[in-house]
Amino acid sequence: MSEQTGADAARNVSADREISADGAGDDYEHHGGFPVYEPVKAGPNYGTFVETFRRLQDLMVSTHAPDDVIDRAIEQTEALVELLAPYEVPEGRSPAGFNVELPGRGSALLLPWKIEKFGEDGVRERGMFRRYHLGGNGAAHGGTLPLLFDDLFGMVIHANGRPIARTGYLHVNYRKITPIETELVVDGWVDRVEGRKAYCKAELRDLDGNLLADSEALMIQLLPGQQ
Numbered sequence: 001m002s003e004q005t006g007a008d009a010a011r012n013v014s015a016d017r018e019i020s021a022d023g024a025g026d027d028y029e030h031h032g033g034f035p036v037y038e039p040v041k042a043g044p045n046y047g048t049f050v051e052t053f054r055r056l057q058d059l060m061v062s063t064h065a066p067d068d069v070i071d072r073a074i075e076q077t078e079a080l081v082e083l084l085a086p087y088e089v090p091e092g093r094s095p096a097g098f099n100v101e102l103p104g105r106g107s108a109l110l111l112p113w114k115i116e117k118f119g120e121d122g123v124r125e126r127g128m129f130r131r132y133h134l135g136g137n138g139a140a141h142g143g144t145l146p147l148l149f150d151d152l153f154g155m156v157i158h159a160n161g162r163p164i165a166r167t168g169y170l171h172v173n174y175r176k177i178t179p180i181e182t183e184l185v186v187d188g189w190v191d192r193v194e195g196r197k198a199y200c201k202a203e204l205r206d207l208d209g210n211l212l213a214d215s216e217a218l219m220i221q222l223l224p225g226q227q
């Protein structure tokens with residue numbers, strides 16, 4: 001039997017929990033006032049598209065190009081904006097963020113990490129902080145870790161079979177410098193549940209097992225109609 005990858009598991013859970021427009025067959029009830037999102041499948045080159053933009057972001061923070069090169073970069077970027085602008089769609093209609101097999105689920109906002117495990121007992125992701133996540137002296141910017149943890153906790157809730165929740169608080173302990181451009185692993189899980197409140201925990205480690213940061217968050221299940 002072939003082993004199910006984390007991305008397969010995430011995709012299957014999402015498919016299982018799809019809700020029809022009239023709510024019939026809804027086994028993912030009480031998701032507050034969130035609209036029902038239909039996953040938008042990325043085309044075959046979408047991952048390359050997002051990765052190319054991430055590379056561009058790396059270069060934007062790591063180059064010191066002459067003015068004429070900057071002028072050409074502006075021209076070419078403006079041409080790209082013109083190319084893409086006609087295809088702007090409302091929230092929930094872009095492949096960005098919906099494609100669990102892609103780093104960061106294909107969202108340029110999210111950390112480009114890949115899901116390795118997706119189950120009731122927790123979610124594991126693997127990846128790197130990029131050059132554009134640099135804070136100082138080789139360390140990831142402190143603000144990028146909560147982004148990693150917050151998104152992870154959203155998936156932890158989903159993988160645990162709980163309805164959509166929002167983050168009430170998110171606490172980060174920065175234990176060691178988190179290096180950029182170094183493969184790292186993050187694990188998150190639901191620690192305990194009290195009614196609407198799910199207390200989640202996560203740990204970010206390097207490949208030697210050193211704890212770089214840990215996090216605790218309160219994820220609060222939305223009430224009917226809550227955004």
Ligand SMILES: CCCCCCCCCC(=O)SCCNC(=O)CCNC(=O)[C@H](O)C(C)(C)COP(=O)(O)OP(=O)(O)OC[C@H]1O[C@@H](n2cnc3c(N)ncnc32)[C@H](O)[C@@H]1OP(=O)(O)O
Nearest residue numbers: 037150154164165166167168169197218220222223226227
């Ligand atoms: C496929 C699509 C997937 C989409 C996933 C979306 C995941 C998004 C994850 C996020 O990042 S959300 C963005 C960051 N978070 C927010 O913007 C949340 C803003 N806050 C709110 O919207 C409301 O505060 C919230 C809906 C979370 C709760 O408001 P309520 O009025 O429903 O709850 P209430 O204030 O009564 O609190 C409920 C319980 O939680 C407790 N609580 C709330 N905030 C707390 C806090 N900060 N610290 C400790 N306890 C807190 C509160 O005391 C209470 O405890 P008890 O039930 O025991 O009395």
